[in-house]
Amino acid sequence: MLPKLHPxxxxxxxxxxAGIRYPDRLxxxxxxxxxxxxxxxxFTRNRFCAAPVIVARDHLAASPPRALLINTGYANAGMGxxxxxxxxxxxxxxxxxxxxxxxxxxxxxxxxxxxxLPVDRIVNALPACVERLGESEWADAAHGIMTTxxxxxxxxxxxxxxxxxxTLTGIAKGAGMIRPDMATMLAFIATDAALNPQALQESxxxxxxxxxxxxxxxxxxxxxxxxxxLATGRSxxxxxxxxxxxxxxxxxxxxxxxxxLAQALxxxxxxxxxxxxIEVVEGASEADCLEVAYTIAHSPLVKTAFxxxxxxxxxxxxxxxxxxxxxLNLSAVSIDxxxxxxxxxxxxxxxxxxxxxxxxxxxxxxxxRVALGSGSSSARIWTSDLSHEYVQINAEYRS
Amino acid sequence: MLPKLHPxxxxxxxxxxAGIRYPDRLxxxxxxxxxxxxxxxxFTRNRFCAAPVIVARDHLAASPPRALLINTGYANAGMGxxxxxxxxxxxxxxxxxxxxxxxxxxxxxxxxxxxxLPVDRIVNALPACVERLGESEWADAAHGIMTTxxxxxxxxxxxxxxxxxxTLTGIAKGAGMIRPDMATMLAFIATDAALNPQALQESxxxxxxxxxxxxxxxxxxxxxxxxxxLATGRSxxxxxxxxxxxxxxxxxxxxxxxxxLAQALxxxxxxxxxxxxIEVVEGASEADCLEVAYTIAHSPLVKTAFxxxxxxxxxxxxxxxxxxxxxLNLSAVSIDxxxxxxxxxxxxxxxxxxxxxxxxxxxxxxxxRVALGSGSSSARIWTSDLSHEYVQINAEYRS
Numbered sequence: 152m153l154p155k156l157h158p159x160x161x162x163x164x165x166x167x168x169a170g171i172r173y174p175d176r177l178x179x180x181x182x183x184x185x186x187x188x189x190x191x192x193x194f195t196r197n198r199f200c201a202a203p204v205i206v207a208r209d210h211l212a213a214s215p216p217r218a219l220l221i222n223t224g225y226a227n228a229g230m231g232x233x234x235x236x237x238x239x240x241x242x243x244x245x246x247x248x249x250x251x252x253x254x255x256x257x258x259x260x261x262x263x264x265x266x267x268l269p270v271d272r273i274v275n276a277l278p279a280c281v282e283r284l285g286e287s288e289w290a291d292a293a294h295g296i297m298t299t300x301x302x303x304x305x306x307x308x309x310x311x312x313x314x315x316x317x318t319l320t321g322i323a324k325g326a327g328m329i330r331p332d333m334a335t336m337l338a339f340i341a342t343d344a345a346l347n348p349q350a351l352q353e354s355x356x357x358x359x360x361x362x363x364x365x366x367x368x369x370x371x372x373x374x375x376x377x378x379x380x381l382a383t384g385r386s387x388x389x390x391x392x393x394x395x396x397x398x399x400x401x402x403x404x405x406x407x408x409x410x411x412l413a414q415a416l417x418x419x420x421x422x423x424x425x426x427x428x429i430e431v432v433e434g435a436s437e438a439d440c441l442e443v444a445y446t447i448a449h450s451p452l453v454k455t456a457f458x459x460x461x462x463x464x465x466x467x468x469x470x471x472x473x474x475x476x477x478x479l480n481l482s483a484v485s486i487d488x489x490x491x492x493x494x495x496x497x498x499x500x501x502x503x504x505x506x507x508x509x510x511x512x513x514x515x516x517x518x519x520r521v522a523l524g525s526g527s528s529s530a531r532i533w534t535s536d537l538s539h540e541y542v543q544i545n546a547e548y549r550s
Numbered sequence: 551m552l553p554k555l556h557p558x559x560x561x562x563x564x565x566x567x568a569g570i571r572y573p574d575r576l577x578x579x580x581x582x583x584x585x586x587x588x589x590x591x592x593f594t595r596n597r598f599c600a601a602p603v604i605v606a607r608d609h610l611a612a613s614p615p616r617a618l619l620i621n622t623g624y625a626n627a628g629m630g631x632x633x634x635x636x637x638x639x640x641x642x643x644x645x646x647x648x649x650x651x652x653x654x655x656x657x658x659x660x661x662x663x664x665x666x667l668p669v670d671r672i673v674n675a676l677p678a679c680v681e682r683l684g685e686s687e688w689a690d691a692a693h694g695i696m697t698t699x700x701x702x703x704x705x706x707x708x709x710x711x712x713x714x715x716x717t718l719t720g721i722a723k724g725a726g727m728i729r730p731d732m733a734t735m736l737a738f739i740a741t742d743a744a745l746n747p748q749a750l751q752e753s754x755x756x757x758x759x760x761x762x763x764x765x766x767x768x769x770x771x772x773x774x775x776x777x778x779x780l781a782t783g784r785s786x787x788x789x790x791x792x793x794x795x796x797x798x799x800x801x802x803x804x805x806x807x808x809x810x811l812a813q814a815l816x817x818x819x820x821x822x823x824x825x826x827x828i829e830v831v832e833g834a835s836e837a838d839c840l841e842v843a844y845t846i847a848h849s850p851l852v853k854t855a856f857x858x859x860x861x862x863x864x865x866x867x868x869x870x871x872x873x874x875x876x877x878l879n880l881s882a883v884s885i886d887x888x889x890x891x892x893x894x895x896x897x898x899x900x901x902x903x904x905x906x907x908x909x910x911x912x913x914x915x916x917x918x919r920v921a922l923g924s925g926s927s928s929a930r931i932w933t934s935d936l937s938h939e940y941v942q943i944n945a946e947y948r949s
Contacts, residue, residue, distance in 0.1 A: 198878050199871030199896075229867045264864020265898060328851055328868065351609040369850040371696035371865070372872040451728055451768040451850070451936070452944055459945035465663020465768070468628045469727065474600030479597050497598075498630025499664060503752025527689055537850070542938050 152302045156289035157309055157318045161185030161383025166284035166295030169276030171223030171260060171269055177295035178429040181280040182219040182339060184250065188383045190215050190257075191352040193359050195376035202227045202234030203258040204243065210254045217255040218245050219339065219379065220226060220273075223298050223324075227268045228262040228374040235329060237268040244274040248281055261324065261337055261375050262298055293322040296337055299544060300326045304415040306408045312397055315388035317344045319404055322410040323378075327421040327545065329368035330445075338363065338378040338412055344401060345384030353393045354402040355380040362409035365532045368420040369541075370449040380405065418531045422540030425457045428518040435478040435524040440530035443521055446474040454537030457517065462508025464493045471521060483524025489517060555688035555706045556717045558740040560782025561938030564682035565660075565694030570668055570676030571661060573622030575781045576694035578672060580679040581618040581738060582648065587750030587782045589614050589656075592749040592758050594775035601658040602628045603774060605641065609653045617644050618738065618778065622697050622723075626667045627773040636667040642685035643673040647680055656841040659695055660723065660736055660774050692721040695736055698943060699725045700751075703814040705807045711796055712786035716743045718803055722811040726820040726944065728767035737762065737777040743800060748870055752777040752792045753801040761808035767819040768940075769848040779804065799886040816932045821939030824856045827917040831928040834877040839929035842920055846872040853936030856916065862906025863892045870920060882923025888916060 164185060184190075190395045192211055192299075194204050210216065220241055227234045241255035260268065283291070294304035302441040307320040321340030345355070359378055382390075418426050429447055434440035447453055447470045456463040467486060472479075486494035488511040493503050511517060561583060568578040583589075591610055593603050595829030609615065619640055626633045641655035648655075658668065682690070692702035704718040716919060745753070758777055781789075790796045817825050828846055833839035846852055846869045855862040866885060871878075885893035887910040892902050 197868060197871040198880060199867050226864070229864055229893070229898055231895070234897075260859075263705060263862075266864075302812035328865075354611055371849050371851050374864075374871060375869050377672060420589060449848075450770050451940070452770050454943055455944035458941065461945070463664075465625070465628055465773075466727075468594060468598050468772050469663060469770065472596040472773060481597060494628070496630070498633075539938055539941050541850070542854055542857065542936060542941055546860070 153290050153293060153305045154307060156305045156307045156320050158286035158386035159318050159320050159383060160286070160343045161188060163284040163286055163293040164288040164340045165280040165285065166288065166291040167276050167279040167283060171222055171272055175364055178223045179276050179280055179300050180221040180292045180295035180357055181245065182292065183284055184217055184381055185383050185385060188215055189346060189348050191348070193353040193355060193378045193381045195373060196260065197372045197374045199229065199374050201260060201375045202230060202238045203260045204377060205235065205301065206238040207259060207377065209255040210242070210257050213254040215251070216248055216257045217251040217547040219257045219259065220245050221259040221296050221337065222273055223267050223268045223296060224262040225260060225264050226375045228264040230267060240270045240389060241273055249312065257458045259313050259337060259377055261296065266373060271457065272288060278536050286357045289320055289322060296322065296324040298324065299421055300324050300419055302419050304412055304419065306411040308408055309405050309492045310404055312344065312388040312390065312400060315386055317342060317386055317388045319408055319410055322413055323416060326419050327372045328367055328371040329366060329420065330372050331414060331509060337376070340379065340408065341381040342387035343383050343387045344390050346382045346390040350393050350398050351380060351382050351398065354398065354405045357402050358397055358409040362413040365534065366413045366443060367448050367534050368416050368417065390426060394471055401419045414533055417535050420535035421544045422538040423535035424538055425535050425536040426516045427457060427536065428531065429534065430518060430520045430529065430531045431523065432520065433522045433524050433526060434528040435526035437530050438526045439476040440522065440528050442476050443471055443474045443523065444530055444532045447472045447519060448534035450538055457536035458538045460512040462505065462512045464508065467519060468494060478525045479523065480525050486520045487520040488512065551702045552689050552692060553699045556708055556796045557685035557688070558782060559685070559742045560587060561740045561780060562683040562685055563687040563691040564679040564684065564848065565687065566675050566678040566682060568671045572672055577692065578592050578675050579620040579621045579694040580639050580644065580683065580689045581691065582683055583780055584784060587614055587780050588745060588747050588750050588826050589683055590747070590754040590779045591778045592754060594772060596771045597771045598773050599627065600659060600774045601629060601637045601929060603632065603747045605637040606656040606658060606776065609641070609656050610654040613651070613662045614786055615656045617648055618656045618658065619644050620658040620695050620736065621672055622695060623661040623665045624659060624665050624667050625661050625774045627663040629666060631667050631690040632666065636669050638877035639669045639878035640672050643676055644863045647676055658736060658776055663773060665798060672678040676780045679876045679879040688690055688719055688721060695721065695723040698820055699723050699818055701818050703811055703818065707803055707807055709803055711743065711787040711789065711799060714785055716741060716785055717833050718807055720807055720811055722815060722816045724793065725818050728768055728815060728819065733892035736775070739778065739781065739807065740784060742782050742785035743789050745781045745789040746791060748796050749792050749883060750779060750781050753804045753948040756801050757808040760805055761812040765812045765816050765929065766844060766847050767816065768932050777803065813932055821945045822934035823937055824935040825915045826933050826935065827833060827930065828933065829917060829919045829928065829930045831919065832921045832923050832925060833927040834925035836927045836929050838844040838875040838877060838922065839927050841875050842870055842922065843931045845869045845927050846918060847931060850936055856935035857937045858926040859885065859911040860913045861904065863907065866918060867893060877924045878922065879924050884921045884925040886919040887911065910922055
């Protein structure tokens with residue numbers, strides 16, 4: 152399922168099976184960066200952020216990373232001081248092996264919240280990870296960071312910046328506990344372009360705002376979300392400062408790539424059978440549009456109707472009505488399912504028929520378009536349906 | 551399952567099968583009130599409120615009701631002008647038959663949003679409803695307002711007010727699309743006490759704020775919610791003005807009765823296997839406490855963990871962390887599942903064991919208690935788990 156993932160000069164990856172929670176499963180990934188690699192990061196806004204998030208943020212503030220260590224199985228969240236000590240112990244083990252400083256290692260964990268990180272297994276598996284380090288191991292790394300994901304997710308671009316070719320490659324994981332909301336799931340992206348740290352961070356910030364921050368599976372923001380963008384500067388391409396032409400060009404490609412990865416998370420959402428785009432237009436503000444979009448996206452009734460391929464538009468109407476925006480002018484609201492007008496002027500459209508609604512709802516990908524008729528702002532998010540399998544997966548996750 | 555429902559002097563009820571959406575099912579209820587009955591009401595805050603809600607509110611403003619007509623099958627919501635005309639036509643038919651004014655009839659509808667109300671079937675069934683009118687028909691009426699409810703819901707109290715006996719009886723329906731949030735599901739309550747309209751409304755407002763407005767099944771606020779309190783004044787008991795001793799006594803019983811009915815809705819929540827009480831204490835404000843409580847209650851991950859009897863406390867912790875309250879002091883947070891301390895000082899409690907968590911989670915009724923350690927406010931809400939059956943019911947609701 153993975154597209155071709157172009158190697159990024161200056162980035163080596165290695166994945167191995169450390170037996171952290173399950174045997175014989177790639178569950179530990181090491182990413183090594185060349186000297187002078189710059190890094191930008193966005194982390195979860197969940198106040199109960201996990202120990203590795205705290206450590207990764209501290210270490211990044213101290214110096215650019217020479218290595219990133221990602222484990223699945225346990226999230227190392229909610230463990231207090233012990234969690235911090237365990238995350239630091241992993242960093243130290245990596246630093247000792249690679250010959251860098253502890254603070255040059257960024258740790259990432261994903262998996263069950265609660266339960267102590269098996270530091271020994273991770274440390275014991277490090278030599279195997281190091282041995283496999285290579286520039287072409289992106290696909291293994293994409294597999295190595297999976298938890299309930301059913302497919303590995305990656306995206307890659309090569310594009311010209313002036314006369315130089317730039318490579319941008321990223322991997323991501325996530326299928327549940329997904330409403331990044333100002334942060335993101337685990338995603339690791341690298342380029343060989345050279346950017347100053349400010350431009351790098353700004354390109355990531357913009358991309359995340361319109362990609363990972365515009366998806367929701369179940370409205371739950373994880374404690375461990377992180378999205379990292381690395382720039383090795385090994386190509387001859389130089390990206391200028393924020394707002395320069397080359398920056399805008401680079402930032403646009405980062406946004407495209409992040410959107411592709413974010414959509415891949417939703418397509419692989421736990422138990423999902425449908426990929427739903429929700430567009431809200433003609434709002435008084437972007438905040439209003441997002442409020443309406445997320446209210447629809449989080450409604451279990453709307454989500455089960457999509458699962459059933461049932462054009463139960465009343466549930467969408469009810470979600471718009473309870474979204475709690477002030478400027479709602481009921482008689483100006485229209486709702487379309489793909490090309491079928493369902494609601495016009497705030498009530499059932501005269502031309503709507505159940506058969507037309509049914510035709511759209513049977514599709515695997517559906518766009519819900521809500522026009523609020525009260526302004527010129529808009530927002531677009533992506534989400535999934537709510538199926539038996541979602542309940543199954545999340546009822547049995549720890550068993 | 552229904553407790554004994556004491557008749558309320560001055561209130562007659564009749565239920566019949568009008569064949570509105572399904573054959574041979576009580577789906578139409580008429581409630582006739584004696585002359586001089588006072589009425590208080592609380593309606594949905596969903597901006598797309600249904601036609602009957604608009605009409606009922608208008609009619610109540612014009613004069614106290616002599617009759618209430620409730621149909622299931624179709625919600626008569628989202629139908630624009632046609633919906634209003636259909637609701638008014640039903641009121642007129644009742645008025646003609648009972649010899650009152652159109653505006654003395656309050657209409658209520660519940661069922662599928664979308665689809666036109668079959669006014670003819672309702673009008674044709676009215677004589678049967680009228681024929682069955684009686685003071686002892688509360689149980690039939692409780693059955694007649696059910697939709698996806700698996701049990702009829704009613705509650706009744708007789709209590710002394712001074713030397714006089716007051717009767718308070720109520721029925722309610724609702725099992726899904728439940729997060730009343732400043733309104734309520736369909737509930738009809740009556741007393742034979744005499745109250746001035748202001749005291750009646752205030753007693754209902756207070757009761758609803760702590761009962762129907764403190765439950766959630768799926769976070770979805772219906773377009774048709776309504777809660778009505780009728781006072782026939784037929785007993786010798788007189789309730790004084792707001793804040794008088796007799797008012798406080800009466801209002802307290804109304805609150806108890808509403809809480810019993812609200813909890814009955816949650817216990818019968820679609821697919822529910824667990825009844826969950828969420829108490830949030832030591833908050834900086836009640837708003838903060840409610841925000842944390844609803845974030846936990848609406849988390850599909852928390853709800854599926856309850857369904858699985860899995861003490862996956864990390865999901866509760868993550869919900870607290872993303873609730874978006876400003877004053878959150880992580881290291882002051884503690885979480886208990888019934889009598890088992892899970893989180894203390896913001897991290898896993900040393901005395902916690904999986905076995906202790908498991909023991910609580912297997913129970914059919916569980917209290918989650920979150921102490922925020924940052925103030926003296928508190929809030930309590932009730933909710934249910936998220937099961938396969940919820941998905942089943944809501945995927946197949948219209949089929």
